[in-house]
Amino acid sequence: MIGPYASSRRRRFTRLDIALLTLLALAVAWFILRLYSGEAYRWNWRVIGRYMVRYDAAAGRWRANVLLNGLLTTIRLSLWSGILATLIGLVMGVVATRKRLIARLITRSYVEFARNTPPLVLVFLFYYFLGDQIIAVLGLEQAIMSLGPVQRQILTVIGAPPRQFPAFLSAVVTLALFEGAYLTEIVRAGIESVSRGQWEAAYALGLSPLDRYRFVILPQAWRVVLPATVGQFISIIKDSAIVAVISIPELTFQGLEVMAATYRTFEIWITIALLYFVLSSSCSWIAHALERRMAINR
Amino acid sequence: MSISSHHDAIITVSGISKTFPNGVRALDDVSVSIARQEVLVVIGPSGSGKSTFLRCLNGLETVDRGTIVVDGIPLDHDRSNRLEIRKEVGMVFQQFNLFPHMTVGENIDLAQRRVRGTSAADARTVSLELLAKVGLEERVDSYPARLSGGQQQRVAIARALALRPKVMLFDEATSALDPEMIGEVLDVMRALAAEGMTMVVVTHEMGFAREVGDRAVFIDEGRFVELASAQRLFDAPREDRTRAFLSKVL
Numbered sequence: 001m002i003g004p005y006a007s008s009r010r011r012r013f014t015r016l017d018i019a020l021l022t023l024l025a026l027a028v029a030w031f032i033l034r035l036y037s038g039e040a041y042r043w044n045w046r047v048i049g050r051y052m053v054r055y056d057a058a059a060g061r062w063r064a065n066v067l068l069n070g071l072l073t074t075i076r077l078s079l080w081s082g083i084l085a086t087l088i089g090l091v092m093g094v095v096a097t098r099k100r101l102i103a104r105l106i107t108r109s110y111v112e113f114a115r116n117t118p119p120l121v122l123v124f125l126f127y128y129f130l131g132d133q134i135i136a137v138l139g140l141e142q143a144i145m146s147l148g149p150v151q152r153q154i155l156t157v158i159g160a161p162p163r164q165f166p167a168f169l170s171a172v173v174t175l176a177l178f179e180g181a182y183l184t185e186i187v188r189a190g191i192e193s194v195s196r197g198q199w200e201a202a203y204a205l206g207l208s209p210l211d212r213y214r215f216v217i218l219p220q221a222w223r224v225v226l227p228a229t230v231g232q233f234i235s236i237i238k239d240s241a242i243v244a245v246i247s248i249p250e251l252t253f254q255g256l257e258v259m260a261a262t263y264r265t266f267e268i269w270i271t272i273a274l275l276y277f278v279l280s281s282s283c284s285w286i287a288h289a290l291e292r293r294m295a296i297n298r
Numbered sequence: 299m300s301i302s303s304h305h306d307a308i309i310t311v312s313g314i315s316k317t318f319p320n321g322v323r324a325l326d327d328v329s330v331s332i333a334r335q336e337v338l339v340v341i342g343p344s345g346s347g348k349s350t351f352l353r354c355l356n357g358l359e360t361v362d363r364g365t366i367v368v369d370g371i372p373l374d375h376d377r378s379n380r381l382e383i384r385k386e387v388g389m390v391f392q393q394f395n396l397f398p399h400m401t402v403g404e405n406i407d408l409a410q411r412r413v414r415g416t417s418a419a420d421a422r423t424v425s426l427e428l429l430a431k432v433g434l435e436e437r438v439d440s441y442p443a444r445l446s447g448g449q450q451q452r453v454a455i456a457r458a459l460a461l462r463p464k465v466m467l468f469d470e471a472t473s474a475l476d477p478e479m480i481g482e483v484l485d486v487m488r489a490l491a492a493e494g495m496t497m498v499v500v501t502h503e504m505g506f507a508r509e510v511g512d513r514a515v516f517i518d519e520g521r522f523v524e525l526a527s528a529q530r531l532f533d534a535p536r537e538d539r540t541r542a543f544l545s546k547v548l
Contacts, residue, residue: 200358201395205409206384206461215408219399 035266047264048271051254070254071275076159077168077250078237078279081175085236086229088180093187094213107184114181119242123174127246130170141166164249171243179236186228190221223294230287234280241276251275307331308465308496314354314364316520324350325361326520334464335494339501339511339528343543347520348500352467355498356387369464385413388458392470394450396442396457402429403438406457413461421460428456432486448479455486466490468499504548508532516540 013021036043054065064072096107114122135141144162147155152162160168194217202216244253255272259265309332316325324347332338340348353359354366357373357380366373368383397405406425410416416424429435432452434445442450451471458466468487472480484506491497491510501507507514511528516537524537532548535541 195395197391197393197395198397201389201391201397203358204356204384204387204389204391205457206381206413207409208381208412211412215412216397220397 043267044264045267047258047262048267051258051262066249066254066258067251067271070249070251071279073160073249073254074237074240074251074276075279077171077175077240077243077248078233080159080172081179081240082233082236084172084176085179085183085232088176089183089187089229092180092184093191096184096188097191107188111181111184114178119178119239120245122178123171123242123246126174126177127167127170130173131166131246135166135170140169160248167246167248171240171246171248175236175240175243179232179239182232182235183229186225186232187221190223190225190228191217193224194220226294227287227291230283230290234283234287237280237283238276306334308334308369309355309498310365310367311355312365314361314366316350316354316359316361323520325354327364328520328522329364330515330522330525332465332496332498334496336512337491337497337499337510339499339507339514340517341501341504341507341514341543342517342523346517348517349469350520351517352469352498352500355465355467356384356389358389381413385461386463387465387467388461388463389467390451390454390458390469390471392473394442394447394454394474396450396454398442401439401441402434402445402453405442405453406460409457410460424460425456428459429453431459431489432456433482446479447475448482451475451479451483452486455483455490459490465496465498468497468501470500470502472501472503502547504532504544516543518543 048067051065051067053062053068055061056063092107092110095103096111098104144152144155144165147162155162155165159165198216198220199212202212207215240250241252243250244256247253249257251272255268259268262268309330311328311330311332314325314328315323317323326347328351330338340351342348350359354361355368355373369386371379371382371386373380373383396402397408400408403422403425406428407418407421410421410424411418426435426438429438432455434449434452434456437445437449437453442453445453455466455471471487472483475483480503484503487497487499487506488510499507499511508528513525514528514531515525516523516531516535516539518539524531524535524540526536531540532544535544
């Protein structure tokens with residue numbers, strides 16, 4: 001079915017479009033020219049390469065340098081936060097749809113608190129609370145320090161080096177709690193999109209509450225939840241930049257470091273913006289592919 | 299004719315009342331006992347409380363007052379009691395409510411495997427038997443969306459039979475169907491009744507109700523206005539309200 005809107009989507013440029021594009025191109029050209037001309041700015045893109053990889057003369061091979069390491073930390077951070085946020089969202093989203101008042105009260109408070117507080121403030125709050133209190137109480141620091149070399153290596157690969165691990169963990173938890181609130185709403189909406197008749201049929205068949213969710217409700221809610229969840233993952237990647245303020249060596253933090261050392265403002269931030277763009281847009285590409293597949297399987 | 303002597307009752311309903319949160323009184327002091335192998339048809343205008351009555355019988359709705367006992371098990375707040383009753387009572391809905399993400403076979407397997415703990419192979423054997431019974435054996439691997447309304451409802455009946463229930467509840471099972479598909483569903487219900495299944499049937503199909511029902515009850519404004527043998531209720535209603543209703547729908 002093609003609606004009037006779809007059929008009016010033109011595929012060719014009009015004269016007005018060409019005029020606008022020309023203006024835009026001129027503006028960009030002027031901007032670049034200004035940057036390159038005279039004393040305004042000296043470009044030096046080689047800095048970027050040097051801070052991405054460096055040659056380790058002692059070992060005789062190339063190693064990832066700060067920027068690339070920052071990118072990897074951002075990926076690790078986003079991945080763990082994403083997984084944890086999904087678990088939080090799943091549990092809280094299910095609880096939010098329960099009849100009991102206390103269940104709705106708890107989830108509502110959580111969602112409203114997380115959504116109506118600046119993430120930056122939350123980062124500080126959780127960092128000092130988690131970092132100084134919870135992690136100390138759990139004795140995590142000592143536990144990590146007493147690990148064997150292999151375990152330390154594993155910890156470094158999947159998370160952060162042992163000494164940075166407590167900070168990394170509180171960053172993961174902070175991000176997860178923040179993004180989990182949005183995922184809670186996504187899961188709740190997904191569950192509520194399943195018709196009442198499905199609940200009743202599952203009930204009439206004698207399924208236990210857990211089985212009702214597992215076999216009947218959640219698989220159907222999934223269709224609504226999954227694309228939105230991938231979208232939320234994109235937010236996690238972008239929002240992860242915020243933990244630079246607690247010195248997690250992720251992409252943005254490393255950018256600040258390299259800038260302090262080299263003053264290559266534009267090269268660095270353009271590179272970092274591109275890296276975030278590649279990371280996020282590959283996620284949204286996956287989201288689109290998933291949506292298409294689900295539409296076909298319907 | 300004493301179809302429902304108390305000693306062989308499978309469902310005993312005593313003085314149940316229910317008021318919805320919006321103040322609508324759906325059931326008002328309703329009592330009835332349903333005998334084993336009996337078919338009780340429930341008729342009445344829309345909003346009269348007939349669906350609510352049916353939904354109370356397997357605990358889909360809770361009652362404010364009164365008691366319901368199914369096969370000796372009281373339908374109370376005890377979770378395991380409610381589960382036991384749901385195993386013994388199958389329900390068929392107006393909108394079929396098949397699980398759209400599962401194939402026909404998986405729809406029928408599910409409760410057998412999760413509630414009874416039957417093995418996958420044994421469950422499938424039973425599912426195929428039940429599908430054969432409703433004439434849809436060859437659609438075992440289809441998804442519900444690929445079936446017609448009549449076929450979906452027949453699958454829903456097979457699914458409700460999967461736990462070998464002692465009682466079947468039908469909530470306007472043909473109301474959502476195109477006219478040409480009503481017959482195939484009524485045929486399945488007729489066959490079930492002939493096998494001796496205890497059935498409570500809420501329906502607008504008056505011809506079917508008169509033919510298959512042992513007893514019929516006319517509900518209006520949440521009350522049992524008239525309860526009699528189906529033949530008597532349809533042929534010689536005694537209450538004015540029953541007469542008025544039947545004259546409109548027949």
